[in-house]
Amino acid sequence: MKQSIAYGIAGLMAMSSGVAMAQDRYSDDSHVYIGGAYGGFKARGGDFDDDQDFYEFSFGGFFNPYLGLEASATFFGEYGGDLVEADAEGYGVALIGRLPLTDSWGIYAKAGQFFWDVDVDSDLGSASTDGDDPFFGVGTDIRLATNLSMIIEYDRYKIDTAVEDWPGVDDTDLDTVKVGLRLRF
Template sequence: MKQSIVYGFAGLLTLTSGAVLAQSSDDDAHVYIGGSYGGFKASGGEFDDEKDLIEVSFGGFFNPYLGLEASGTYFGEYGGDLATAEAEGYGMALIGRVPLSDTWGLYAKGGQFFWDASIDTPFGSAEADGDDPFFAAGTDVELSSHLSMIIEYSRYQIDTEIEDLEGVEDTDLDTVKVGVRLEF
């Protein structure tokens, strides 16, 4: 079920990419690929040098205000003395953007994050997966006619409810990332 949703969204994004490219450049319609690097904290923790994330994305804007994005995110290891986890996943989101000038805008996005996690506690280890909502807000700045820089805050709500392990709670991952988008 989860794979069919991901494949369906990827197919929709691919089909709509052609429609985006077919529109004139005056409408600011485009597709992009991007990459981001950042840090994250888990449920009330702190940002630190050892909690890095990497994200790749593919998306498109139909006009200056509305777009779709598919992304893959890898979180490094996080946790404390009693439990650690490592998570990665794929997100699908709808983007709303407000252009503030010809080269700068603010955006918000929300969607679903399909994740897998490995969890280790003193009571044992387990694998978990699921799909939970995520949302983000950010800014983009045009560096050239085909290259933009983004700065983004995101929150991923990963609900790791594992009956076999005690002491594992649901986790919110707050991220701050900087990235670039190559626009076509």
């Protein structure tokens, strides 16, 4: 037991020294990054109420420690009910406001526009629709290494999937929770 505690303390000391060394590089004001995330989403509105998963790729940058811009590509899985199923994907552009709480941890909010495509299948047939609607989110980032951060984020995508003459197919909000990594350059 004493040996396990000693190994645990040694491991914490090694990790904290790595974080301290990374702080000099990470405290730069501006940077660019690429990222990837995986998470779950919940479709709200109409009959879309199943929990599903999705993935996202992003490219962004910060002009200073507080303000950034991000472009993302998001791929949702199939969702829907017994009568109607849908498959959505799209790309977004968002402005990010970040509040650094420590040298290795911060919280942020973002808002932007999401350009989407949705394929809808039902007993009445199939249809495709597309559009652009706003989205917003909040999250936290935690630096794991000099150039690597982990994010945890909640987003809401407002998608107007209204297909003319189809009952039960209307506006759908997609609520997402994701975990991801960002590689900083």
